[in-house]
Amino acid sequence: MRDKKISSFEKIGYLKSIPKNADINDFETISVTTKNGESVVLYRDKKERKEIDETTNFKESWEVFNSLL
Secondary structure, X not given: OHHHHHHHHHHOXXXXXXOOOOOHHHEXXXXXXXXXXXXXXXXXXXXXXXXXXXXXXXXXXXXXXXXXX
């Protein structure tokens, strides 16, 4: 189960360790606690982070809604 949880974070860009010669300040961190109480820290590059624009999702949903009327 633990690997499954971590792999879902890895799909959105989190890494288990920081690459060599990388600056820690360029990464954001997230601490995940597993069911057995073990804490795992994951890292994601701030530059590669994608912003999610919810208005796009709403527009697509609205178009689908109108097409079904």
